[in-house]
Amino acid sequence: FFAPCANCMRPSPDAGRVLVWCGLTEIFAATAAGLLVTCHIAWHVLGLLLGLGTFDVCPTVTDRPFLTVAVLTAPRRNAPIHLITTLQSLLSAWPQNRSHPLHSRMQIVVVNHHGADHSVWHHARALFAEVSAAARHYVHFIERNLTDLPPLDHIFHLQRAHAHSVLHVAATFDSEYALLLEDDFPLCPLAWGRVLQLLCACDAQYPQSRGAFVATGGNGAFFRRDHLPGVLQALDVASSLRQAEWKARADQCIGAMNKRIASKESHEKVEEMDEWCESNLKHDVIIQRYLLGAPLCISRELLFFHIGYTSSTFDANGDLETKPDWQCGWRQPLTSRKRVVVL
Template sequence: MRLSKLFGSVRLVQEVTRSNDTNRSTDAEDPSSLEKRNDKPIMLQTIEIPTLNLYCYQPTQKFTVRHYNKPITNEEKSKSQKLLCLWPLPTVTRYMILIATLMSVLNWLGVLSIACSAPSFIIHRLDFKNMCLAPFLFDWTLQGMMLYGWNLLILGLFEESLTLMLGGGTRRFIHCLFFVFVSLSTIRVTLGFIFSKSTGWAFPSLFFSNSMHECSQGLAPFLFALLVVQSLCIGDKYILIYGQGEHHQITVAKVTLQFIMCLVNYTTQTILWWSLSGLFTGFITTLVMQAWLAFEKREVKDQTEFMTLEHYRRTPLWRLLWSATKRSGWVVLLTLPVLLAWNTYYTRASVVSGHELNTISHDRYLFTFVFMTAPRRGDPAYLTRTIESYLENWPENPSVDSPYARMQAIIYTHFTNHTQFEEAKEHFSGTVKGQRYLKWVHQQGETLNQRLHVSKALDYVTETFGSTYYALMEDDFPVCGQREWHEIETVIYKAEKTVPNHCGVFVGTGGSGLFLKPEMARLTSQLLLHYVDMPPDIIIQKCLMGQLPQCAACKDSLVTSKTLLMYHIGYNTSTSDDRTYKKDEFQCGWRHPFNGDPSVITL
């Protein structure tokens, strides 16, 4: 009986700042003694549970906190308390459930084709449809439905809280949501462009591949924006009262609880860039809403409210905006480190092991590197430097079950007189690694014909050696280092596991770093002699992307690395007369030229 009486007194109360004083935030007083402001409250609905009765009051019924042994201060008057009731659901939340269910059903049935939105699709394909409809989409899986339902609960809390705070009812909240949607979408695309396509060349240290590819996750980005808007009344709290007396209550700030609830979206994947866009959008929205509230005309009901509102109106606008800036800024600054920590967990580097790499095929050779070399102006020793950069990452005596036991490098030239070829052969023939990994093919010829050169090399290696991949390499593109070499292995392993039907992998630029499947190596050998008006490297790239009629099966299957994993050292000695390069072009860490194109798969 005593237990039933205890639970029968449980109430969930929210303490809010009165809508005409959004510039102030104070701590909560003791809510153990609640005295209603008006007459006896009207009980709209009673939910009867054996041990718990919850009473939902009209939203206009507010309760002020009073201590009977002291007078009421102005600070106490600026606060009010009302029972939290999310049933019936707030208006916007109800319509959101209806629209999301309808859109997801139509997408599941194939009537609509909706996918998550990313800046790469908007920049390259102007895919505004998915940008507008993706917030209403969820997967018909247990995890997907539970996560979307959780976000709807958060949206309901925000709507119930912000509708009261903004003082304009549901219509004002809808205006706020529309502003958030437009601003967030614009900021997200802008961040994706700046930190990918712009910085990828000029400032590689500021290049972040995920800024272009990261997909949205339903309502999550917009909830982070509303989290910052909640800072307009940062002192508002939820109070769980479960008995009599000041020690029978649990108090938590609204911003704190809503932030913890928003973090649930990070349990499945990282959405750092969408979350950042939401935080920045929320910061801007907070200032806009604060300015709007400052100039809004309101109906005054009593003298106390008139005095409070008059004081609020006489406060300079810059002071109101500065106060809003500080509050929203604190929310952003305290939220950001947590999001970065979650993102670090999801984006930590993973390196494929030798055993895993060895399982992708059972061919005699896993990789057959084909280093194309020709005489250059000034006769620089680029070939030796390039070969050495690879051999540094290969063991001298690999075990039988090691993937390095299935690697070889073919140094190929069809020039009779090639001094650097002979010097490199003499240098490496006396080393253990050179004897194990390198094979030298020196054919006779004097004609500088790059397409014929590459075509003959591909014909030779495909007819002579059975290999899972044939990797075309130019003699002036050394691998960047040990980390980048392991990144090459990781990208190829992921390509085999996630895109098993791909035609090739591209980790470099131009005609270097092209890993071709055997059938593609044979096909491109023929296409090089067929398309005589197109540069050889462009022919191979277009074929891998499925842009040539003979390569239609390769459409949307090309796999690339996020950045260049090899760098250009022969910028001033190109074997192509129609091409010139700058010294600092195509260096380590640069964005891969195809990164961001939705028709390729970046791993």
């Protein structure tokens, strides 16, 4: 195709025609190369956004489930449908084609510990069973009673027990990863590809990590399969409450916090507790501390966002005047912590 250009270097009667041919050839070649590069870049950008082809580089066992999302859910004031919004955000991002390599390797478990009192859970189960083929494939609605537990006389104990219970259910799927998510933290738009990219990079570069973290609090915490028993042990509130010394110290923490709440003129966010109380009572702090026991892979920005800031399950943590917090694109709060790796 380029042979006539050899004649460009020596004079001939046809030199003008050959030069035109050479010029057109170079323009065509440059245009074609530019289009190829553009298409190549566009394909990779689309892959990052939508997760296309990402798992070609992930060293996972193909016959084992890849991910189980464990959703914490509870009744809220005025029964907002946050649970439905959060589930839909995942279902709309996950593959619908059965031939996709992840279609049969992911699931969501939504565990109800509140029986008939959790009307939104029952509504979501009926709604998705009727109108969503994706939900029928991916989502498991499970009712589970918390049995054989000491009296759980505070919301912090309940939260630990609920997180332990839902992760225990997730562990039965034996997935490469378990993701803990509260029902008011939907996936950010176009963030699923970013999630997959981070997990793949973490697998390849930091196999010694205990998981990954892409949101805030106890949300967006990914636990590797081999480390799920460790976090279950850390969250086992029943074991803690059976220790008299631990329970006495925990009661002191709760009593001091209740006094601060009672002295407030309005339901503003509760002040931070001392280090022992934080590390032993709050399930999100327990989870973060466990993950930080090894290099922790995190995103630079939040990939899940908070929509339940006006309907906290803990009355002292906010009222209807609360401003939005933890939104898409906000800086990941753990970026400055030791042992954190931003990918």
